[in-house]
Amino acid sequence: MKPTHQPSRRQFIRVTAAAAAATCILPRSGFADKAAGDAAPFKISLAEWSLHRTLRDASKNLTNLDFPRVSKEEFGIDAIEYVNQFFKDKAKDEKYLTDLKQRCEDLGVKSLLIMCDGEGNLGDPNDNARTQAVENHYKWVEAAKFLGCHSIRVNAGSRGSYEEQMKLAADGLRRLSEFAKPHGLNVIVENHGGLSSNGAWLAATIKSTGMDNCGTLPDFGNFRISGGDNPEWYDRYQGVEELMPYAKAVSAKTHDFDADGNEVNTDYDKMMDIVLSHGYHGYVGIEYEGGKLDEYEGIRLTKALLERVAAKVAKKG
Template structure:
């Protein structure tokens, strides 16, 4: 099924009431989704040399400190190692020894895949090739990229779709997906990003819906896109999901996102893969924030498994 067909199916289905749609069930006896850890949850710790934590330690900390066996890397924490087979081999060995799965690499700082300048857009596409290769070596299923562009709504869709399609064509023979996160600007407009993914017409090009990254613009009066609507629009193309968290109330609920409501949307689309914890708050430590997010996801899973 091409992305265009997926998008047309979603567009027609969106007219139906969400409350009438049944919740898809996982296999009997299984949790409705699995939990992974996004490396960005530990970005302050990783950037603090005094903590002594590096990207190579990330799988161990994930398993030993949080009891999680799947990881999502961020390329900036091993930016110069994408082509370093010795380094990647050590990282893979550590994961294998711990029984930790490498799921994806979040890629930033490699240029705008929707750049209006053809040469710059081509350079951005080619800059990502090494991360596709690294992800393949580590056993990941995807690289996460951004859909940055400029111009009108339609121009940005055309340009971003072109860059994403070309990168997806490189990744497809290796069995890798290219997935886009709502990450600011028009990419945080769920309808725009869904339309852009559909326009690539590549079945290995999809989305990574993030619960919290729906800032259309920032500043004194930030403009937000409705997060529940956005996730609903992105889920037909989702190949991963990011559970963004910032702050928690005394009952352990995330105060900005209703996780129960959000995960109902996720599961309604038949998604039962990994949901990645991405803690970005500052009121508690990164370690505590990760644990609070995991506990919340586990409560959600227990409740929705009975639905």
């Protein structure tokens, strides 16, 4: 790795603020990424959660700082999506973030977004707790901006009736989006359990924020609304259809594969037809979450599946 000059705290803040001030429009979403004459219907990125078991296994000696290298060298993927759990205490660590950013630059790897968990419920019924949750995300907006990301992914957790949760979540999301907008950052919500896994509810919640930098990250597999003995599931194809008008990223969830390399839970041809029908041509993030295969093998199978789908789409013209 190239030696780097570590900026002072004052330099770090000044560079970040200057970049934010220079941003007069939000980063392009996947709807604007397909250039004329570009045959690729979409691009492939790698979500860090695909390696969560490896990262948590101390014997593997792999950390978040190694993620850009592993993505590029092991899988040939040059765009990545971080998970804040793997550098939880580093959001304000300028030396760490500078090191991570330099590693990406040295490898030619693009940082796309940070998936944020564990910072409180943005739709918490308690006003003080909701405000605290909003403010807890500020540091991740600033870290994402410094790394060159276009978004942070958040959760829309809440409690109460259907309508109450929509109102509460929209309030928290709107306030966080207002903070993120001057930084040129999007706040995007994944279907991630509870009412957020109801496509109609989440789409309406995003719309009600009135913020154009608040959107969705449709995940192909996270459509379980409730658990227990009789879990409630939302139709995944309907859900993605409902979420795509607000999508600023897409998560290609996989668990298991058949002998032909197809995902057994999701018809990828059908699902990607839905994604592309909305004019989305940006990054589709691999998120292997299965437990039967080695994570590296799961990632490779997901990439191969996406490449086959892309080839079919390109062939059809």
